[in-house]
Amino acid sequence: MTLLTLFIQTSLYTKSRVESLMQQELPTNLAYLGAEVALELAPSIHLSRSLANNPLIERWVKEGSPDAELTAVSDEMAKTFQDLSFASVFFVVNDGEEIDYYYFSNTLKTAKLVESNFDDAWYFEYLNSMKPYELNLDSNEFTGDSLQMFVNYSGSKINHLGQPMIIGGVGLDMQKLADLISNYRLGEQGRASLANHQGLVEVNSNNSIITDLTTTPELESLLGHKGQVVKQVTYQGQELFLGVVWLEDLQRYLVVEVPLSEFMTPIKQQFYKSLFLGGLFLLASLILLYPLAVSLSRPLVKFQQQLSDITLSLDLSKRLETSDQAELGDLASQINSLLKRIEQAISGVLVSSEELTSTATHLAQTAGLVGRNTDKQQEVSQTMAAAVEQMSSSVAEITSTMEELSASSTQIADHSQSVVEVANLTLDSSKKGADAMQNLQERMGDIHQDSANSLQEIIQLGSKSKEISKVMDLINTLADQTKLIAFNAALEASSAGESGKRFSVVASEIRRLADSVTDSTHEIEDRIQEIQDSISRLVITSEKGADSIQLGMQVSSETAEDLNALVQAASKTSNAAQQISLSTKQQKTASGQVVVALHDIASASSHNAESVRNITDVSESMLKMSQQLTELVHEFKVKR
Structure with missing residues (x-):
């Protein structure tokens, strides 16, 4: 019972803990982490919009981007760069003829963007998307091998081709965002990661298990949802609790994974601990209950001996004796009452057996079994047989x-x-x-x-x-x-x-x-x-x-x-x-009835003869039975 109770309690606690994790903890942590990421990105998006609609840059572009005022533009970009310590600040000028790229990170650098250049594909893809802004994890000739999260924001001015004249933005140091996500913990082993819209994980911690949400159909089903999705999945032979939420500002999926073993290990440890304590408690209980069990069993042994003595001797005058006043005493009283009633019944049976013996003897005498050699009995037997034969012949x-x-x-x-x-x-x-x-x-x-x-x-x-x-x-x-x-x-x-x-x-x-x-x-x-x-x-x-x-x-x-x-x-x-x-039928019926009656009389005569023989047999049987009953009753000892 202790094992069953602990098992049921552990199962219920595990179920409650899993439901709490999937319905409360994991969704709450997803929302909290998403809010932190959005809060981290909010200034970047705001400054990118300001840079794309900066009046100084707009005026400079309208004047034909003269080199004489490029220093003023560089100072404006440096000011933005220093305000929030971004990794870089940039903007793109598209007058419908040429596309110029201005990149500032401590110093101003420029380049021409062409559609045939693979490194410049990000710009043309953004134009085709027609989005007001986007976040793009990328690197270029100015960033080197380090990745930056570029915030691309379209300005309000449009050139003669219908395209944004200015696209401005900032480049975020992904290390800070990666630290925010990789340092996140849910429990001890819960990890967070960031995946793009295709499901490929871009930012994660070292201990993250999932690197691509498209590797299995079960993981791929989490993509395409704009809200929160919490699910228990199996990945690479490991049970995971997985939460996914779409971050609209970041245009990325925020993924939180929690191994099932992290929750089951403490519960198992608690189960084994409770099992050990329960075993100790059971052992202590047995040690304490042993003397009590001995004291309770001693009257039962005595009680059993008295019953055995009565059974062997068949002395119904004996009674059970016990000093117990509880259930055992009540049982002894009821058994004594039963013995008394059995004694009375046996006494009655003894008297009845004596009367049965007397009746059987009288019946045997009547049937001719007793005193067969006397002339009187032979005469009675002969008279009965003759009467029966004469009646049968007539x-x-x-x-x-x-x-x-x-x-x-x-x-x-x-x-x-x-x-x-x-x-x-x-x-x-x-x-x-x-x-x-x-x-x-x-x-x-x-x-x-x-x-x-x-x-x-x-x-x-x-x-x-x-x-x-x-x-x-x-x-x-x-x-x-x-x-x-x-x-x-x-x-x-x-x-x-x-x-x-x-x-x-x-x-x-x-x-x-x-x-x-x-x-x-x-x-x-x-x-x-x-x-x-x-x-x-x-x-x-x-x-x-x-x-x-x-x-x-x-x-x-x-x-x-x-x-x-x-x-x-x-x-x-x-x-x-x-x-x-009708008269002849009545006569026929009467004759038939008389014949039937005569057949009945003949049958009765035969039956009487058979009855005389049966009475003789019954008399002999009754004599034997009465003798056996007398012998059996005399085996019991009762008070006279």
Whole structure:
């Protein structure tokens, strides 16, 4: 438990320490170091801007950079150089034709910048970047092999090419900035370094592990972020806590690396120290607890001996004795109570075993096991066996007789059931015939009604045809009058001469139409006469069919009465057959019940004989068991 507690505590402390480092310490130190670097660079950026917009230099450039005033310009640069002890001061003049570079470090030096010169590439790259300022770690022919952090700042004046006329700045001694970064410590092994935008470390301490942030994908993922990034990475087989922040003023990445081992070593040392102290404490506890354990175990040993003595002797009158008043004393009291109850139970069992022995002996005497040689017991045994055999023989004869009677009852019941089925079929057929005749009467009534309706409609049709004849007479009369009018109109048209020719044509057409109407009415009259003749014949036929239907209805009514009488007779026959079948079934059931009862009596007789033998066996077993129980109970010692 001590080891587990220390391990859990160490794990929790390690987790808490790592979370504190990644969420608080490392971000705070990154921000603090970044602020210090920015504070170190702030004067350089400010003076570079002042130099790029210096009125004296601007006026000198506008005047064509005369050599006569170059001393004044050199003095202005020396003043700036001495104010904050920079490594160098410089500015570039670009009038659109030539590019002149002025460098001051104790003395003024000049040079021409051309794009084809590799050493001058920094200037043209800065122009292409269009940034207001930048920081460039570089060296040139004036600095020699020593690197300087040049602050390039664009002035506000623009030449005719749209480029800054003056770019001024200062060169910082990287040693001071490198000392600031390399002297930084987070813990004992935490180091800081400065990397450019491509991830290459430019400034670091001697013990820094990471020299390039692009060597592994895990490190490369830290690039491209403008804010803080804190991550646990593995580099060259070593676990590191890595913090990266982008310094906008410096245009560089500030990198802080802390080995994981620096945090784990103190924690492990503390774990081993705690483990050692815990072991000492445990050993001291064992030494102190040994006498107490001995004093506590002594009553238990005595307690165990007393229980062993009771177990071996089976003397339930003995009790446990102890001077302890705590849990052991309570246990002894409960065991004594248990022994007392067991003693009472054994005493009761002893009394019961004696009674069981007496009962078993009495049962054995009843079954004939005791005193088998006496004449009385033999007589009892013989009487019981004879009674059982005589009862079994009588039951066998009665069972045989009742089985024959049951077989006869079964045949009668089967035949009566056949009669019932035939009677039921007759009754069903009679009911179906009565129902069919009833449906026939209903259909004959419907036919009679339909025939009467048809006859009535035929008569009405004849009346209508006569009315049509009257209408046709009227049409013929109108046609005749129309022809007469047309004839008169023709006479009048002929007397009218030329003016009546047209009217004559109309009169002629009217007369021709009247003739056509007359011919059509004659044909219609002929057809109507034929229809009337057919209607007359149909009326006669319908009257005959109605008489036949009426006769059929009378015959079907008489047949229906006969079928109803047949149904009533079949119903009475079916009821009588069912009563006979029910009686025979009851007789069959009673016979079967009697046979079953006789079989039960026979089985009971056999069972009684078997029971007598079982009683004998049970009596012998009970005698043996009672003897064994008595011997077992007598092994316990109880108070009488």
